[in-house]
Amino acid sequence: MTTTDRVTATLLLNPTVCDGRGLCHHAAPDLIELDEWGYPLLPGGGLRADLTKAEQKAAEDATHACPVLALHIERRK
Amino acid sequence: MGRLGIETRSSLSMHLSEHGALPTPAPRHGKTPGRLVAELERSGLRGRGGGWFPAFRKWNAVVDSSVERGRLGRTRHPVVIANGMEGEPASAKDAVLMASSAHLIFDGISAAAATIGATDAFLALHRDSNLLPILTKALDERHAAGIDALPISLVTPPARYVASEESALSHWVGEGIATPVYPDRPFQKGAAGRPTLVQNVETLSHVALIARHGGDWYRQVGVPSAPGTTLVTIGGAVQEEGVVEVPTGTPVRDIIALAGGLTEPVRGYLTGGYGGGWVAADGFDSTAWDPDAMRDAGAVIGASVLWLVGESECPLNEIARVTAWMAGESAGQCGPCIYGLPSISDDVHHLAMRHMNDSEMKRLEQRLKLVQNRGGCKHPDGTARFVATGLKAFADEVALHLDRRCSAPLGRPVSRPGTEGSLPVPAPRLALVDISGRDFE
Numbered sequence: 323m324t325t326t327d328r329v330t331a332t333l334l335l336n337p338t339v340c341d342g343r344g345l346c347h348h349a350a351p352d353l354i355e356l357d358e359w360g361y362p363l364l365p366g367g368g369l370r371a372d373l374t375k376a377e378q379k380a381a382e383d384a385t386h387a388c389p390v391l392a393l394h395i396e397r398r399k
Numbered sequence: 400m401g402r403l404g405i406e407t408r409s410s411l412s413m414h415l416s417e418h419g420a421l422p423t424p425a426p427r428h429g430k431t432p433g434r435l436v437a438e439l440e441r442s443g444l445r446g447r448g449g450g451w452f453p454a455f456r457k458w459n460a461v462v463d464s465s466v467e468r469g470r471l472g473r474t475r476h477p478v479v480i481a482n483g484m485e486g487e488p489a490s491a492k493d494a495v496l497m498a499s500s501a502h503l504i505f506d507g508i509s510a511a512a513a514t515i516g517a518t519d520a521f522l523a524l525h526r527d528s529n530l531l532p533i534l535t536k537a538l539d540e541r542h543a544a545g546i547d548a549l550p551i552s553l554v555t556p557p558a559r560y561v562a563s564e565e566s567a568l569s570h571w572v573g574e575g576i577a578t579p580v581y582p583d584r585p586f587q588k589g590a591a592g593r594p595t596l597v598q599n600v601e602t603l604s605h606v607a608l609i610a611r612h613g614g615d616w617y618r619q620v621g622v623p624s625a626p627g628t629t630l631v632t633i634g635g636a637v638q639e640e641g642v643v644e645v646p647t648g649t650p651v652r653d654i655i656a657l658a659g660g661l662t663e664p665v666r667g668y669l670t671g672g673y674g675g676g677w678v679a680a681d682g683f684d685s686t687a688w689d690p691d692a693m694r695d696a697g698a699v700i701g702a703s704v705l706w707l708v709g710e711s712e713c714p715l716n717e718i719a720r721v722t723a724w725m726a727g728e729s730a731g732q733c734g735p736c737i738y739g740l741p742s743i744s745d746d747v748h749h750l751a752m753r754h755m756n757d758s759e760m761k762r763l764e765q766r767l768k769l770v771q772n773r774g775g776c777k778h779p780d781g782t783a784r785f786v787a788t789g790l791k792a793f794a795d796e797v798a799l800h801l802d803r804r805c806s807a808p809l810g811r812p813v814s815r816p817g818t819e820g821s822l823p824v825p826a827p828r829l830a831l832v833d834i835s836g837r838d839f840e
Contacts, residue, residue, distance in 0.1 A: 337735070357734075357769055
């Protein structure tokens with residue numbers, strides 16, 4: 323396992339806050355897809371997605387793009 | 400004759416002569432909960448609200464969270480909420496229990512409050528419930544007799560399906576808003592941010608018996624993995640719909656016999672309620688009614704509902720009616736629920752109407768996966784499971800419908816949500832369905 327595929331953080335989505343504006347997808351199209359109703363799909367399909375070092379930058383871009391603060395990154399210690 | 404006494408409605412004096420007074424529960428000391436938690440662990444009691452989670456673990460979790468100080472170093476005193484909402488339209492067990500054995504439930508609340516050191520205690524039931532006068536009267540009796548160290552209050556959240564979910568109940572008690580909360584869990588941050596024990600009323604009535612007779616006595620009945628008795632709501636193609644109390648592990652066919660047997664051959668069963676799942680008839684009646692055996696049989700014990708669909712009915716019609724109702728019960732917080740459930744409901748409606756083609760069927764199957772694990776509560780997951788298990792259990796009927804046919808002799812058209820059908824769907828708001836035949840006043 324190389325340093326780039328080690329899990330360094332977790333991306334968390336709060337679905338009760340998310341409005342489906344889709345800006346996360348535009349900021350990080352390779353990480354976050356949108357479903358047929360315009361709501362984000364994290365890798366794995368749930369509300370938590372483990373991030374490798376390589377994915378962390380995209381996750382930060384998506385998190386910063388969200389106007390309603392529905393995304394959150396939890397870093398591993 | 401069961402342990403919970405659902406056959407008769409008892410006043411406080413009848414309750415005391417039947418069960419004796421509740422022994423004064425040992426109170427919590429600092430980080431240590433009262434001794435009743437140890438008895439709960441011995442008893443193996445698991446929650447009867449649907450999750451069948453070990454009760455002692457939940458109580459310990461509430462005590463542990465309340466030891467952590469809140470903001471400004473303030474102690475966070477726990478809250479107890481007895482869940483008598485019975486959001487499942489196909490379930491009637493909690494209503495029957497509250498009507499007959501209210502004092503057993505209140506004893507359980509009192510014992511729980513002392514054991515975990517709660518400073519507020521509530522019983523929650525649907526705003527429209529016709530049990531309100533009975534429970535108010537029972538509380539008045541207890542107040543006059545001075546038997547509850549901590550006074551218990553009744554709270555009446557709106558009669559909505561998701562309002563009975565435990566974070567929604569805590570939200571209602573704390574803030575007066577009956578929507579589910581994410582991601583905080585009630586045992587950590589519940590009503591007004593305080594650690595909150597939400598426990599189903601049937602579970603609390605078992606607690607009242609364990610407080611009197613101990614964990615070893617409790618285990619004498621039922622299966623070792625989920626001991627005791629359990630209330631079952633049985634309905635559909637049986638002679639006498641109603642609520643029965645049976646030891647866990649009772650075979651399904653014996654529960655059907657208690658309901659007077661079948662009215663016609665059965666083609667499938669709904670288990671657990673609308674948040675549960677369907678199973679095909681083949682051999683299912685030999686399954687034991689306990690959470691693990693049910694899961695192994697592809698069923699869900701959930702809120703302990705058993706609904707039988709007879710051969711004369713098209714189960715897809717019923718599934719379409721209920722799915723439409725479930726879609727309308729969304730709290731409107733999460734996109735996959737707000738948009739996903741109505742899309743799924745439309746698809747199922749088309750299938751029931753025999754208007755569906757293969758590509759639409761594939762889209763439905765994708766949508767059923769798409770809405771799972773993406774909500775702040777499990778409402779979308781439960782609805783998707785209700786539909787997905789139905790499509791599987793009645794695969795032959797699905798194939799007929801895709802071929803523009805239907806097996807039901809009368810080929811009944813799909814009724815609109817809330818209109819006449821077999822499975823109970825409240826319309827437009829929940830009126831308690833008294834399927835026990837008892838007069839609730």
